[in-house]
Amino acid sequence: MSGKYVNDYRQDLRLFRTTPKKVLLVVGLLAAIALPYLIQIQWTPPFGFPWKAWAKAINLALIWSIGAAAFNLLLGYTGQISTAHAAFLILGALTGAVLGEASAGLGWSFWLVLPLGGVVGAVIGALVGLPALRVRGLYLFMATLAVHFAAILGFKMYQVAQVGFTGVRYFPPEVPSFLHWLPFVTPDANGQFLIQGDFRWYFVLVPITLGCLLFMVNVLRSAEGRAFVAIRDNDVAASLLGINVARTKLLAFAVSSAMVTISGVLLSFFVTARSDESWSIEIILDVAIMTVVGGFSTIVGGVFGAFFFFMTPVLFNWIRDLPLFDRFTFIDTYGSQIDLAIFGVAIVLVLVFKPEGLAGVWEDTKRYFRTWPFRY
Amino acid sequence: MPLLETQGLTKVFGGLHAIDDLDLHIEEGEIVSVIGPNGAGKTTFFNLVSGMIQPDSGKILFEGIDLVGLAPHQILELGIARTFQNVRLFQNMTVLENAMVGQHARTRSGPIRAILRTPGFRAEEEAIRRKAEEALAFFGTRLIGYRLEQPAFVLSYANRRRLEIARAMATEPKLLLLDEPTAGMNPRETLELTELIARLRDEKGFTICLIEHDMRVVRGVSDRVICLDYGRKIAEGTYHEVATNERVIEAYLGTKAVEGV
Numbered sequence: 001m002s003g004k005y006v007n008d009y010r011q012d013l014r015l016f017r018t019t020p021k022k023v024l025l026v027v028g029l030l031a032a033i034a035l036p037y038l039i040q041i042q043w044t045p046p047f048g049f050p051w052k053a054w055a056k057a058i059n060l061a062l063i064w065s066i067g068a069a070a071f072n073l074l075l076g077y078t079g080q081i082s083t084a085h086a087a088f089l090i091l092g093a094l095t096g097a098v099l100g101e102a103s104a105g106l107g108w109s110f111w112l113v114l115p116l117g118g119v120v121g122a123v124i125g126a127l128v129g130l131p132a133l134r135v136r137g138l139y140l141f142m143a144t145l146a147v148h149f150a151a152i153l154g155f156k157m158y159q160v161a162q163v164g165f166t167g168v169r170y171f172p173p174e175v176p177s178f179l180h181w182l183p184f185v186t187p188d189a190n191g192q193f194l195i196q197g198d199f200r201w202y203f204v205l206v207p208i209t210l211g212c213l214l215f216m217v218n219v220l221r222s223a224e225g226r227a228f229v230a231i232r233d234n235d236v237a238a239s240l241l242g243i244n245v246a247r248t249k250l251l252a253f254a255v256s257s258a259m260v261t262i263s264g265v266l267l268s269f270f271v272t273a274r275s276d277e278s279w280s281i282e283i284i285l286d287v288a289i290m291t292v293v294g295g296f297s298t299i300v301g302g303v304f305g306a307f308f309f310f311m312t313p314v315l316f317n318w319i320r321d322l323p324l325f326d327r328f329t330f331i332d333t334y335g336s337q338i339d340l341a342i343f344g345v346a347i348v349l350v351l352v353f354k355p356e357g358l359a360g361v362w363e364d365t366k367r368y369f370r371t372w373p374f375r376y
Numbered sequence: 377m378p379l380l381e382t383q384g385l386t387k388v389f390g391g392l393h394a395i396d397d398l399d400l401h402i403e404e405g406e407i408v409s410v411i412g413p414n415g416a417g418k419t420t421f422f423n424l425v426s427g428m429i430q431p432d433s434g435k436i437l438f439e440g441i442d443l444v445g446l447a448p449h450q451i452l453e454l455g456i457a458r459t460f461q462n463v464r465l466f467q468n469m470t471v472l473e474n475a476m477v478g479q480h481a482r483t484r485s486g487p488i489r490a491i492l493r494t495p496g497f498r499a500e501e502e503a504i505r506r507k508a509e510e511a512l513a514f515f516g517t518r519l520i521g522y523r524l525e526q527p528a529f530v531l532s533y534a535n536r537r538r539l540e541i542a543r544a545m546a547t548e549p550k551l552l553l554l555d556e557p558t559a560g561m562n563p564r565e566t567l568e569l570t571e572l573i574a575r576l577r578d579e580k581g582f583t584i585c586l587i588e589h590d591m592r593v594v595r596g597v598s599d600r601v602i603c604l605d606y607g608r609k610i611a612e613g614t615y616h617e618v619a620t621n622e623r624v625i626e627a628y629l630g631t632k633a634v635e636g637v
Contacts, residue, residue, distance in 0.1 A: 223490070230469070
């Protein structure tokens with residue numbers, strides 16, 4: 001117990017309840033702002049420890065946090081297993097390519113395309129969720145698998161017809177003009193306010209990711225969120241308690257898909273180029289790794305998982321290049337395979353020792369400090 | 377007009393008439409017990425009324441509205457809640473959340489209001505919580521206090537049954553269907569629940585229909601007893617009338633092999 005009592009319902013409904021939590025929030029925000037400046041420092045850390053490399057890893061982790069959390073919302077909370085996850089990343093890339101400032105796009109502003117991606121994702125997501133009304137478990141897994149390949153085909157058809165085999169290029173979006181007055185928003189060498197490079201993208205991605213996560217958290221801590229969990233735990237009882245199971249399942253699919261599609265738009269504009277070969281079925285496994293290692297059935301679990309997934313390879317890369325390993329050439333040759341093996345081991349370790357994942361470790365740490373110096 | 381009335385209700389599973397041309401009625405404010413040997417169709421009757429399965433023919437009228445063809449959540453909205461013979465709680469949700477789900481049909485929430493967390497939404501969440509706690513408090517201190525935040529799977533068997541009733545109460549029903557509420561309870565818990573069922577009607581104003589095998593409970597609470605056998609109503613009346621009815625005794629114990637033995 002924190003020693004702080006909740007005296008009315010309104011206090012209980014707050015997300016950041018205690019003063020330490022509020023302090024932590026402010027400190028966290030300050031650290032988040034300081035982080036890219038730290039990474040920009042020009043120096044060579046000892047032992048060739050990676051420094052610049054973190055920037056890209058963190059940005060990718062921010063983008064994939066949304067997707068991993070959305071996957072958790074669908075599988076962890078609602079109990080619906082869907083392999084159409086990557087399909088919505090593709091849908092986001094396609095929305096960006098058709099409407100946004102891309103090779104053959106209509107040239108609409110990124111800031112318009114981003115929420116539109118969410119709308120498109122929600123509508124298509126609800127359609128993809130339709131099989132979930134009839135089948136569940138492994139059968140739903142198979143039914144949604146088809147969507148993945150249909151999406152790849154769709155992207156390929158668009159690409160071949162409009163752009164050619166080189167793939168779609170996405171042009172850097174611009175900071176909206178009403179934000180130009182902000183002190184840290186400065187024009188680049190050409191006098192433009194283009195968002196490119198890891199440093200600038202970071203400040204775009206942090207608020208968008210936080211917004212998306214807050215969106216999902218708010219859905220989950222409402223009656224709709226309770227209905228999601230009710231359906232996962234016992235769908236028969238849920239329907240007999242007045243929950244419209246069909247509507248709720250489709251809502252879960254729509255919310256989750258909207259989020260993934262938004263992350264798909266972000267991803268395309270961040271990496272600036274996408275082709276039909278950018279998407280493999282492994283994406284679903286990647287997201288599953290993030291979800292399991294990060295923590296099942298929590299939104300922060302998705303965030304932890306995404307950061308684990310993108311930051312550990314940077315560390316592995318560094319370790320591989322240490323003089324210590326110079327004699328073992330196979331480590332260099334099979335670098336990425338070794339990474340995958342380590343992920344596999346990590347999953348097994350998490351499942352055996354900490355099924356709640358990194359989110360569970362985080363909870364334990366918080367409890368440790370809250371109850372200090374007592375152990376319980 | 378009776379609160380619930382069935383007319384010629386029939387449900388056939390393959391060649392088996394689980395419910396066979398059943399006419400019965402439940403008046404508002406009554407406590408009616410449905411008894412009968414195993415396989416008599418008691419739970420099938422509950423499943424039909426709550427919309428889990430659809431009848432092959434006949435009508436189920438609730439306040440004059442035919443329930444046939446309605447989905448379970450629509451029937452609950454009209455005011456019929458039930459519990460299950462094999463407890464069906466939301467195992468991983470807390471006790472409080474289980475009861476809060478009960479309020480689902482009585483509130484309008486909606487995803488947009490939830491995301492924006494409008495003042496109306498917050499007020500509604502508060503009301504949901506208050507009503508859920510109210511329902512849980514009906515069972516004394518067994519389900520409130522520190523238990524509120526416990527996941528349902530840690531509860532004792534008797535407490536799970538209580539929670540299931542509380543969850544059904546939180547849906548603010550007019551008619552409460554209890555499927556073997558005392559199954560698996562010890563004699564003291566059974567006695568306690570018998571009193572609670574009477575209080576449910578007297579204090580909360582629910583009409584109650586229960587399936588029960590424990591005859592002490594049936595005798596203790598019922599205004600009227602209906603006995604089913606092979607999907608048909610074979611007896612109806614006060615506990616005493618039904619308990620001494622020859623057809624009921626025959627259904628439970630069988631006929632004598634030889635006259636006069």
